[in-house]
Amino acid sequence: MRIGITYDLKDDYLKAGFAPEDVAEFDSIQTIDAIDFALRKLGFETERIGNIKDVVAYLAGGKRCDAVFNIAEGLYGFCREAQIPAILDAYRIPYVFSDALVLGVALHKGFAKAIVARAGVSTAEYRVVSSVKEIDQLAMRFPLFVKPVGGGTGMGIDSSSIVYDSIQLHNVVAKIVGKYHQDAIIETYLDGREFTVGITGTGDESRPVATMEILVDKESDMGIYSYKSKQQYERCASYRLADEAARIKCEQVALGAWKALGCRDGGRIDLKMDTDEHVYFLEVNPLAGLHPIDSDLPILARMVGIGYDQLIGMIMNSAIKRIAGRTRA
Numbered sequence: 001m002r003i004g005i006t007y008d009l010k011d012d013y014l015k016a017g018f019a020p021e022d023v024a025e026f027d028s029i030q031t032i033d034a035i036d037f038a039l040r041k042l043g044f045e046t047e048r049i050g051n052i053k054d055v056v057a058y059l060a061g062g063k064r065c066d067a068v069f070n071i072a073e074g075l076y077g078f079c080r081e082a083q084i085p086a087i088l089d090a091y092r093i094p095y096v097f098s099d100a101l102v103l104g105v106a107l108h109k110g111f112a113k114a115i116v117a118r119a120g121v122s123t124a125e126y127r128v129v130s131s132v133k134e135i136d137q138l139a140m141r142f143p144l145f146v147k148p149v150g151g152g153t154g155m156g157i158d159s160s161s162i163v164y165d166s167i168q169l170h171n172v173v174a175k176i177v178g179k180y181h182q183d184a185i186i187e188t189y190l191d192g193r194e195f196t197v198g199i200t201g202t203g204d205e206s207r208p209v210a211t212m213e214i215l216v217d218k219e220s221d222m223g224i225y226s227y228k229s230k231q232q233y234e235r236c237a238s239y240r241l242a243d244e245a246a247r248i249k250c251e252q253v254a255l256g257a258w259k260a261l262g263c264r265d266g267g268r269i270d271l272k273m274d275t276d277e278h279v280y281f282l283e284v285n286p287l288a289g290l291h292p293i294d295s296d297l298p299i300l301a302r303m304v305g306i307g308y309d310q311l312i313g314m315i316m317n318s319a320i321k322r323i324a325g326r327t328r329a
Contacts, residue, residue, distance in 0.1 A: 001066045004046075004069070005048050006049050006084050009029065027071060042316060044316075067096065069096045070287075082107075085099055109185050112283060116256075119259075119260035120256070127185070129186060135170060148180045150182050154230045156180055157224060157225075192276075193273045194271070194272045195242055196270050198267075199255065200314040206263075210241060211246070212296065212303065216237045252279075258284070
């Protein structure tokens, strides 16, 4: 079986003049090499295709593969992660990970939280605003947490993201709308422990890989798992497997959110507790980072004895079974 690999290579965009934060979600050559090597070890033929423009040229040139391992994040708009899957759907080429609809919904934190909440999964109270004018209509109690509605990898999150009064709220919302050209999502601030749950599989066959607690140095953006903390995680953060009681609660919420959103094959659900240790859905990452050393999903897999090649194999097993069934493209 011939597997094409689609991705956005960070170095290419940096050389083109993009700022590091703009391409923080993109992948290093080490990640592409690791995925390619793992797929070959699993018995697949591989072909590196590249980003969306490479995909268009590949297809226009009449080239085809049996399936695509897609980790391309895209660059513009709320459907940036969905662009390659949508093209592949048009050509009826199956691919690994979630479909275009799920990727579009998941990137918009407000839409994702609405679907998850409607399914009965706990999520903190929230509002999405497009301007500071809408803030006066809010009836939410401080402290609040504010971030871009469509950001990833901690984009737009720093020590100012926790707001304690209306003046701070106006300032942070204005910064997000002005700098990132997108809406801001305002949530009730949860001041408890933070977790991420790795998941593989699709639908009723979805299973947690492991649950990892994230601990951030209080000196780094007030202990927030921010853009800075994620970029400097070796200095600013530490990770440990969740204790049994927390693991059970986290995995129940995570699987509920994963299934409600229709995610496929592999990814992560981020969660946080309040002071009473109730668990709430934060956001979903259906295209979780796969750097073999630095990314959360491979890190938490290693904690329970699952190597990188095995993790890729678990993701591929889900995809191949789903593709073979042809129940969904």
